[in-house]
Amino acid sequence: MSTPQIRPDRSTQKLGFGKWLARVGWRHLVAIVAVVFAAFPLVYVLSASLNPHGTLTGSNTLFTTFSLENYQRLLSDPIRPYGRWYANTLFIAGTTAVVTVLLGAMAAYAFSRLRFKGRRPGLMSLLLIQMFPQLLMVVAIFLLLSALGDVIPALGIGSSIALILVYLGGALGTNTYLMYGFFNTVPMALDEAAKVDGAGHARIFFTIILRLVAPILAVVGLLSFVATFNEYVVASVVLGNDPNHNTLAIGLYQYVSSEFNTYWQVFAAGAVLAALPVLVLFLWLQKYIVSGLTVGAVK
Incomplete structure (x- = not known):
């Protein structure tokens, strides 16, 4: 009796970059864009809170300065x-x-x-x-x-x-x-x-x-x-x-x-x-x- 041949599953075969991008990759790209779009304001506010300068324009470069001065001013304000x-x-x-x-x-x-x-x-x-x-x-x-x-x-x-x-x-x-x-x-x-x-x-x-x-x-x-x-x-x-x-x-x-x-x-x-x-x-x-x-x- 001849042994039946097992055909490889197409889903397990390696795809080229073009086919991978067309089938699955675009979903990853959309997810990455969505995460960056949602997370950037949060990261920017966190960076601004750690920047002791008085304007937001000084916080355009993220996490260049680390200071808790703003938190101290916030919690110690008597007014x-x-x-x-x-x-x-x-x-x-x-x-x-x-x-x-x-x-x-x-x-x-x-x-x-x-x-x-x-x-x-x-x-x-x-x-x-x-x-x-x-x-x-x-x-x-x-x-x-x-x-x-x-x-x-x-x-x-x-x-x-x-x-x-x-x-x-x-x-x-x-x-x-x-x-x-x-x-x-x-x-x-x-x-x-x-x-x-x-x-x-x-x-x-x-x-x-x-x-x-x-x-x-x-x-x-x-x-x-x-x-x-x-x-x-x-x-x-x-x-x-x-x-x-x-x-x-x-x-x-x-x-x-x-x-x-x-x-x-x-x-x-x-x-x-x-x-x-x-x-x-x-x-x-x-x-x-x-x-x-x-x-x-x-x-």
Whole structure:
């Protein structure tokens, strides 16, 4: 008997440079261009933060000077309390993210599992409200909080609690609808089995459903944290002019808002430090991001 000849797999054969570039190489080139395009601003800001000179033009050559002078000036400025801004921003963004996840998950569970009058109009209302940008409501928010502050000072202009409530009102609609699609992927049989064992809706929600929808909770928490951490317009209107109540976005703007006294290097140092919480949170929740964004959308 003759031994059958094994044909070499074409995919394992070495390709010439032209064929490799046409089949696979162009993808690598596109990826390299995308990485350079995305990473260059970050590298430039990091280089500028380590440059003690007073203008950004002196930072065109990357990493020619290494100095922590800008960070020292940033953290020791008596007029601009960067540490206080950092704490305020972490408190506002963290509280908003946690409460958004909790309330949004409760609302999504109700829309997904319960059948009540007005359910479908409620879903459509949440979707339609998000068509209007939050900037349209800035004047109304200011007038509302100004009048509310006369009755309840803790909810007036200059209050971090008031800003958190404003952020919650703007974020719950989109996040609820996003989580609603993910909740629909969880089989109803789990709820029915738990009800047979005597569990109510609260126990089912907190002990079963929340564990199964952890990816979308992580995604919503991350998006909410990043959005409120970097937000400027609404925060500048609600928090007022007190420097002790400022967030990082408002405070860092003071370093570049003046026409004559601009401190771009100090601003770059503040921006580098401000990116650390978002970077750490993103890396921590990275394994949930892809599944959290795609499963509900496919459903």
